Amino acid sequence: MEVIIRDTRDQAVSLAAAIIARALVKKPNLVLGLATGRTMESVYELLVAMYEDDGLDFSLARTFNLDEYVGLPPEDPNAYRFYMNKHLFHRVNIDLRNTHLPNGMAEDIEAECRHYEEEILDCNGIDLQVLGIGRTGHIGFNEPLSAMHSRTRAKALTPETVEQNAPLFTGGTPMPRRAITMGVGTILECRRCVLLATGREKAEVIAKAVEGPVTAMISATALQLHPNCTVIVDQEAGSLLQNTDYYRWIFENEPDWQQYH
């Protein structure tokens, strides 16, 4: 795992967007894993600007989102499909047929989850998975005690997650209590992971995720086992980390990061 601490939120968001853009330029038919939430909105904003201003090409990209609420149709403004269309897919030249989210309306949820895993395999796996982190330490919706080897499945959301995400719900739709999410095992199989966290409210969970012991109680700690994972934080989200001098030194000195300075 590498930890990159940027001074400001904007710098952290820009770095995440730049990593995605470079991966897409290098491999136009990139299989890109996507995340939702407030943090990601700014990343998508930058990717849309790169498409509009610099012609960043999404035409061959394939995408898989981490999760979707159970029981919300795609046209519900609170559904993650709606979020993705609104913030990214409808604003760039991606072929919607190449964009995948779990179907939260599926009658047979288990079959849908198996199907989602098969679709990922059919694309030869995910090249780059972008992740946010919830206050419970979830990646996707892998709430505490999600097995390290878990696959795509429906998970019950914790009261803390409901409290965190319910304010985002509009139009009187009650927030579902379950979601379909890629498993921790599914995420660990992605060839590269980039987790982005900003703001003081993420500081505790980032310190645990990066420097704490690996535990199923905090799914993000599983990323310590991933061979190619970058955690990007702003100063505030990184404020409770211990080894910050070392992390900063890596970013300044590691040749791979020179192109992002």
Ligand code: GLP
């Ligand atoms: C939701 C998503 C997570 C995401 C989290 C972060 O819970 N299921 O994948 O990491 O939001 O949200 P925010 O960026 O709003 O803090």
